Amino acid sequence: MTIAPDDAQHDARQYQVMRDFVQSMDDTLPGKFEITKEGIVHDMMSPARPHELTVLRVRKRLDKVLPDHLVAHTGTPDVEHAAEGIMRHPDVMVIAEADMEGDGSFDPRTLLAAVEVVSRSNPDNDWVGKMRDYPLLGIPVYAVFDPRTGSGAVLSDIHLTPAGPRYAMRKEFLYGEDTTIGDWMIPTADLPRYA
Numbered sequence: 001m002t003i004a005p006d007d008a009q010h011d012a013r014q015y016q017v018m019r020d021f022v023q024s025m026d027d028t029l030p031g032k033f034e035i036t037k038e039g040i041v042h043d044m045m046s047p048a049r050p051h052e053l054t055v056l057r058v059r060k061r062l063d064k065v066l067p068d069h070l071v072a073h074t075g076t077p078d079v080e081h082a083a084e085g086i087m088r089h090p091d092v093m094v095i096a097e098a099d100m101e102g103d104g105s106f107d108p109r110t111l112l113a114a115v116e117v118v119s120r121s122n123p124d125n126d127w128v129g130k131m132r133d134y135p136l137l138g139i140p141v142y143a144v145f146d147p148r149t150g151s152g153a154v155l156s157d158i159h160l161t162p163a164g165p166r167y168a169m170r171k172e173f174l175y176g177e178d179t180t181i182g183d184w185m186i187p188t189a190d191l192p193r194y195a
Helices: 006-025 049-065 123-137
Strands: 032-036 039-043 070-073 079-081 086-088 092-096 111-117 141-146 151-161 164-174 178-181 184-187
Touching: 049 070, 049 092, 049 111, 049 184, 086 123, 111 123, 123 141, 123 151, 123 164, 141 178, 151 178, 164 178
Parallel strands: 111 141
Antiparallel strands: 032 039, 032 086, 070 092, 079 086, 092 111, 141 151, 151 164, 178 184
16 A cells, blocks of 8 residues: 655645546636646636637648548547646647547647647746646647747757756747647748737
8 A cells, every 4th residue: 555645645636626627617717727836827718819710710720731540630639647736728730539548638749739729818828837847747749829920839859957847948939830739730821810
């Protein structure tokens, strides 16, 4: 029998309390809830039309180039690693269709890539928080599209640092250029910008 140290038991209880709260608020309050090491992130704004149109176009472009057994998935469920105390909700996930079977949240180690479209109301969630959390979760590729600036970046090659796992490679792009997410190149032309 293994007994977790008091701080690990406290962390697990704290995560479960946050998880229960997020689940109870899911259909009650507007916006999106996620859990990080720092606590609950609540993006109160409903996604703007340019955000949702970017998600749609990126998903469709990925679907055109992915092999048949992989999908560019939007929607639920979340990506969760309870032991790390993290629950995230990528805008688009590249995942094997077979890994979507079953119940509960997706195991982050099954994702081949996570794609985020930067929120106008909380850009640090995508550029700082998820850039820290996604390599910690073992997601090998993280692509960020920023409608505020008409640019983005694809991060890959997780390596260990004194601050924890981080992405070693960062390839920036401007809207209008082709970009490669994992093994798949997609165009970024005609992606909307925030007004």
